[in-house]
Amino acid sequence: MADEQTTLPPDDPVRFYQVGSFAVGNRLQPLDLRTVQAAQDRPNALTCGHRACQGCGEALGARYALDAAVRATDGRLVSVNATGCLEVFSTPFPETSWRIAWLHSLFGNAPAVATGMAAGLRALGKSDVRVVAQGGDGGTVDIGFGCLSGMFERNDDVLYICYDNEAYMNTGVQRSGATPPAARTQTTQAVGPEPGNVFGQGKDVPRIAMAHEIPYVATATVADLHDLEGKVNTAMGIRGARYLHILVPCPLGWGSASKDTIAVARAATQCGLFPVFEARDGEVVASTPIRRLTPVDDYLRMQKRFAHLFAPARRDDVIDRLQAMADRNIRRYGLLEEAAR
Amino acid sequence: MPVQIEGSQAVARAVAACRPGVICAYPISPQTHIVEGLSALVKSGELPGCEFVNVESEFAAMSTAIGASAVGARAYTATASQGLLFMVEAVYNASGLGLPIVMTVANRAIGAPINIWNDHSDTMSQRDSGWLQLYAETNQEAADLHVQAFRIAEQISLPVMVCMDGFILTHAMEVVEVPTPEQVARFLPPFHPRQVVDPDDPVSIGAMVGPEAFTEVRYLAHHRQMEALEVIPRVADEFREVFGRDSGGLVRPYRCDDAETVVIALGSVLGTLKDVVDERRARGERIGVLGITSFRPFPRDQVRDVLWNASRFISLEKAFSVGIGGIVSSQVRASLIGHPITNSTVVAGLGGRPITKASLHAMLDRSARDELEYLEFLDLDRALVQREIARTRVGTRSGPAAENMLRDLGAVRSTPH
Structure with missing residues (x-):
């Protein structure tokens, strides 16, 4: 590896398009900003051989998140995992894909187990060892929510990562509190006059986490893995309760192509339905601007779970409501403001 | 000190x-x-x-x-x-x-x-x-x-x-x-x-x-x-x-050596039972008490040894399995497979009802006369239960059972604090 740092002209309007995206070529980054995954000695916290589906967003997000956490803590890290896809596909005993210390207890208690780990490590004089808890959206926004809120409220020294694929995928795609309106799941089927999930208030856990005024709350997606790594790195530099909410498309549950996982995640951010931001002590301090604003149509059409909005007849009434949700996010987080970052 | x-x-x-x-x-x-x-x-x-x-x-x-x-x-x-x-x-x-x-x-x-x-x-x-x-x-x-x-x-x-x-x-x-x-x-x-979940020796647990x-x-x-x-x-x-003191262990037999009847119980009621047994021993009755300290694991051998020469055991239980009866008694019977012994379960002290020496004596008097049934509820107010059963047989909307029975009693016997 070259020692010298490559400096980039700050206002160069030309970006690096060689990968067909807005991603900056990793080789052109300063060493300390290069992605963890590019290092030959990357930790591979979640290593190969696991049984996730092809194109699984959660497996991708978890590997990047945990590798970044391992690097940020110099390997002084223990983890707890809620029941769910990530737990099941990573540890069909006697095999395990985890190369870090890893504990699975129950579906709804990962935040409390993490609290106990952090307390136990303090009691043992091992405060240098950090705790990461992880779960899917069901384990986080529904069944584990009481424990999550308790962990936040006490400001326990835990990073909790929610891999949000917007339904109970491990049990075969049922609605969760994070399932978006109109989406088809096995318990909100695409039948009847109002097919798909109901329009409710939704459970916006990043904002609920902010209401606890914990030191750090952030959202990320697998479309911007460098940003995801950076947020994990930031989170591990802070003591107290931290929450990272990562959008991880699920080809099986969303009815999207396995090859499109990253494209679908990017589409969610570019229409405004999934805002990417950071908050400190309950206040939004940064958001990732939308680079090329698209209507929600573009995002919805990539997924069979929204197919009933386009056939047999286009449901403008429903699509307009989803567009209004995206527009509200754009206003709330200033996603079209160039100086947002 | x-x-x-x-x-x-x-x-x-x-x-x-x-x-x-x-x-x-x-x-x-x-x-x-x-x-x-x-x-x-x-x-x-x-x-x-x-x-x-x-x-x-x-x-x-x-x-x-x-x-x-x-x-x-x-x-x-x-x-x-x-x-x-x-x-x-x-x-x-x-x-x-x-x-x-x-x-x-x-x-x-x-x-x-x-x-x-x-x-x-x-x-x-x-x-x-x-x-x-x-x-x-x-x-x-x-x-x-x-x-x-x-x-x-x-x-x-x-x-x-x-x-x-x-x-x-x-x-x-x-x-x-x-x-x-x-x-x-x-x-x-x-x-x-x-x-142990330890970064120095990472393993997967669970x-x-x-x-x-x-x-x-x-x-x-x-x-x-x-x-x-x-x-x-x-x-x-x-x-x-x-x-320098005895505590714990598996079982705690009291005056069981020559006992014909052994009363089995767990917890604080053992004190009352020992007083009752002392009083009955003074009258010449061959009776003892077996306290079970370790309910899990269940000390089958020790229980069997204590009961081997007894002809009857009475299991005094502060809980029961609805639909069948005694919990402790079923485990005791499992310790005595092949050994003929008469036994009864007496459910007592539910929800804080006092277990008095008078009630225990009355129950043991009936046991001595061979009148104890297989499953009994100590101090059960049968009339109160019968009134509620009668209510449920008249019409379909008899109302909440617990509240009906409290009303029948005319007053709440005790109030939460």
Whole structure:
């Protein structure tokens, strides 16, 4: 590896398009900003051989998140995992894909187990060892929510990562509190006059986490893995309760192509339905601007779970409501403001 | 030094003497005084290095204990009744993972109807949870059993419930020799976990196990409890050497040697039963009491040995299995397979109903006349029950049964405080 740092002209309007995206070529980054995954000695916290589906967003997000956490803590890290896809596909005993210390207890208690780990490590004089808890959206926004809120409220020294694929995928795609309106799941089927999930208030856990005024709350997606790594790195530099909410498309549950996982995640951010931001002590301090604003149509059409909005007849009434949700996010987080970052 | 002290405070000080690393606290009557006492000890600096975590539910309390124990810290919590039921999923998980957590259960009834007073319905519901269960007869024993519980739990890597009767023990002022940290240091070695979540030796714990090994994993849980049958008396012996008193063990027979009738019970009611037996012995009746300290593992051999020459046992139980009857009695009968013996289950003390010497004498008089049925409910108000049964036979909307019966009584006999 070259020692010298490559400096980039700050206002160069030309970006690096060689990968067909807005991603900056990793080789052109300063060493300390290069992605963890590019290092030959990357930790591979979640290593190969696991049984996730092809194109699984959660497996991708978890590997990047945990590798970044391992690097940020110099390997002084223990983890707890809620029941769910990530737990099941990573540890069909006697095999395990985890190369870090890893504990699975129950579906709804990962935040409390993490609290106990952090307390136990303090009691043992091992405060240098950090705790990461992880779960899917069901384990986080529904069944584990009481424990999550308790962990936040006490400001326990835990990073909790929610891999949000917007339904109970491990049990075969049922609605969760994070399932978006109109989406088809096995318990909100695409039948009847109002097919798909109901329009409710939704459970916006990043904002609920902010209401606890914990030191750090952030959202990320697998479309911007460098940003995801950076947020994990930031989170591990802070003591107290931290929450990272990562959008991880699920080809099986969303009815999207396995090859499109990253494209679908990017589409969610570019229409405004999934805002990417950071908050400190309950206040939004940064958001990732939308680079090329698209209507929600573009995002919805990539997924069979929204197919009933386009056939047999286009449901403008429903699509307009989803567009209004995206527009509200754009206003709330200033996603079209160039100086947002 | 013996001190006059509330049972809960004695337990709090005994637990503190064991130097737990993490205490998880959530209030529920009648357990609350224990964690209050521990909170004060931690807050005042008497337990340096101990983390006291005020959690948001009993489910979180047990889960936090699981996390603490998994990283190698000595973990403790306390609960009762609805709280125990609320944490059940984590209770089974703790034993399944083989984590040596110690938990006090201040035994209390389970609703509905809601009732805060003592019986054994809560812990009896967890008899198959994989936890060891030790029942305290007195506050002295309650304090001592906690010290032994940490030792037993950490030796066999299984969690232990110390069961003490709510209010009857937890809120009673008695003279107790509270185990001191110096004594405990000579008895309880530092916690060396069999398994630990540790970045220096990363392992995966809690993985999925399918049909290929699940039976073997579960068998091992049974095997370890069977081993505990040897560990528990040994620990009680060593306890006697350090502390100079008898506490714990598997069973506690009292005047059983030549007894024709043996009354079996768990917990604080044993004191009343011994008084009753003394009075009947004075009249020449050959009767004894068998206290069971270790309900899990169940000491089949010891129970059989005590009952071998008896012709009748009566199991006095503060809980029952609705639809069949005695819980303890069925385990006792399983200890006496092939041995003919008459037996009855007498359900008593539900929801805090006092078990008086008068009622016990009346019951034992009937037993002596061979009038005791297979399943009886001590001091059951049959007329009250019959009135409600009659109401349900007239029309379909008879209303809430519990409230109907309270109205029949004309007054609420006791009020919550």
